[in-house]
Amino acid sequence: MITIAVCNQKGGCGKTTTSVNLSSCLASKGYKILLVDMDPQSHASLGVGIDIYKIERSMYNVLINQEIKLEEIICKTEVAGLDIAPATLSLSGVEIDLVNTIGREGVFKGCVNTLPPKYDFMIIDCPPSLSLLTVNALTAAQELLIPLQMQYYPMEGMKQLFKTVDIVTKRLNSNLNILGILPTLYDGRTNLCKDVLSGIKGYFKEKVFETIINDTIKLAEAPSAGKPINIYDAKSKGTEDYFKLTDEVLGRVRQK
Amino acid sequence: MITIAVCNQKGGCGKTTTSVNLSSCLASKGYKILLVDMDPQSHASLGVGIDIYKIERSMYNVLINQEIKLEEIICKTEVAGLDIAPATLSLSGVEIDLVNTIGREGVFKGCVNTLPPKYDFMIIDCPPSLSLLTVNALTAAQELLIPLQMQYYPMEGMKQLFKTVDIVTKRLNSNLNILGILPTLYDGRTNLCKDVLSGIKGYFKEKVFETIINDTIKLAEAPSAGKPINIYDAKSKGTEDYFKLTDEVLGRVRQK
Numbered sequence A, B: 001m002i003t004i005a006v007c008n009q010k011g012g013c014g015k016t017t018t019s020v021n022l023s024s025c026l027a028s029k030g031y032k033i034l035l036v037d038m039d040p041q042s043h044a045s046l047g048v049g050i051d052i053y054k055i056e057r058s059m060y061n062v063l064i065n066q067e068i069k070l071e072e073i074i075c076k077t078e079v080a081g082l083d084i085a086p087a088t089l090s091l092s093g094v095e096i097d098l099v100n101t102i103g104r105e106g107v108f109k110g111c112v113n114t115l116p117p118k119y120d121f122m123i124i125d126c127p128p129s130l131s132l133l134t135v136n137a138l139t140a141a142q143e144l145l146i147p148l149q150m151q152y153y154p155m156e157g158m159k160q161l162f163k164t165v166d167i168v169t170k171r172l173n174s175n176l177n178i179l180g181i182l183p184t185l186y187d188g189r190t191n192l193c194k195d196v197l198s199g200i201k202g203y204f205k206e207k208v209f210e211t212i213i214n215d216t217i218k219l220a221e222a223p224s225a226g227k228p229i230n231i232y233d234a235k236s237k238g239t240e241d242y243f244k245l246t247d248e249v250l251g252r253v254r255q256k
Ligand SMILES: Nc1ncnc2c1ncn2[C@@H]1O[C@H](COP(=O)(O)OP(=O)(O)OP(=O)(O)O)[C@@H](O)[C@H]1O
Pocket: A010, A011, A012, A013, A014, A015, A016, A017, A018, A039, A043, A126, A127, A128, A184, A185, A186, A213, A214, A215, A216, A217, A218, A219, A220, A221, A223, B009, B010, B011, B012, B128, B151, B152, B153, B154
């Protein structure tokens, strides 16, 4: 199983939209996918149609209570091959609850070890922060996918993200590899997006995906129907962009 | 001094853009403003031209060390009447450092009490979370301004925000009032924005500002010059929108 953490502490850069849609497109190509919602906002869970107010047990219970296995909270979704380990708002308590736990950054990794080997990929949606939930995702993952909006504040935030990745790689997870940087919410009509993209490509070179996720309204509508984009509107530009990303991700992981 | 906390745990909904530009427009109208950067990302500090890698002392030192007064870290900006209490990346350590401090949610309020009475408004830019830094801002504030992008995930996040505001009002700050909900990043050409806006107005009624901050590229460019929008481009739609908000905010606080 290949575990991909989708992280960026910058808010609103498309982490959830990417986690949900990459997972769904991979499942539609026949892979078995576990989408893990690591964000107390629980938006990935909403995006695949989970009623987060009706769930009895979620990622919170698994992280806090070693007695509850990850398998016990997994739900199917309407997409064949796509399962989800949902979050609820209670997950916001986890960082304080685990503060004195030995090996608190490795709690999620410990849960993953109990999973039966039925999944090809695990995709983890992270909250907009570099605190304990994100670090748990980075400690359990082999690959890191960074969605990045091509604007100034998001670009500035990359320094802090890479510092954290560096520390995690040195102290907690030497297997962590940067799968790629994904340009998101891209508006090709503005010089700002084009300039920031060329700056990012100049600096990070082939780490930047060829795929660009364009700013298209269907991608913002789909969550209101609780559906990934390829289910909501198979012919949309958003679906085309995310299948393009899916092929590029498969190409990059197979090269190893 | 009226303290306005600019909060929303949803990432990327325009908190920093609103904090920086509302502060600058108020200062341009002659008010004395202290902008407080409560976010380890330090984007409000960048947005007014602070070099966050050269600052020796920041909000982190003030919150951790009762010996350092808020006044000691305040910097002028190029906008007359606008001062800033900057953040640096070290602020991300504060939530863990303060976890065992008695009255940890009131630490910032304690710092504010030592300020000389020279400011008309204090505007606090919050991180995308409802954890200790945001709660410190809510505990010290009289007014809460909520920037909200008119899309599905942001709208869903309002429940969690209001639960937190409710708890803070009951246990920590009975003076906290909701100044208003500000529609941001608005794209009037899409039905999604119009539908969500009418839903939000139907539910929150006069709490929603009349002012709408439109999605206009100059607002995303200005931070790269380290300038608020009315300094970067006085004739832009973004400047017009934020002066409109400024008048509406002044109207609402004077009504009390
Ligand atoms: N390519 C796109 N085109 C149009 N809208 C998009 C696109 N990607 C994301 N959105 C919308 O933009 C908003 C922010 O996206 P999203 O929630 O996926 O970002 P995020 O990084 O997960 O945010 P957070 O930091 O709060 O977790 C959402 O309302 C989403 O529906």
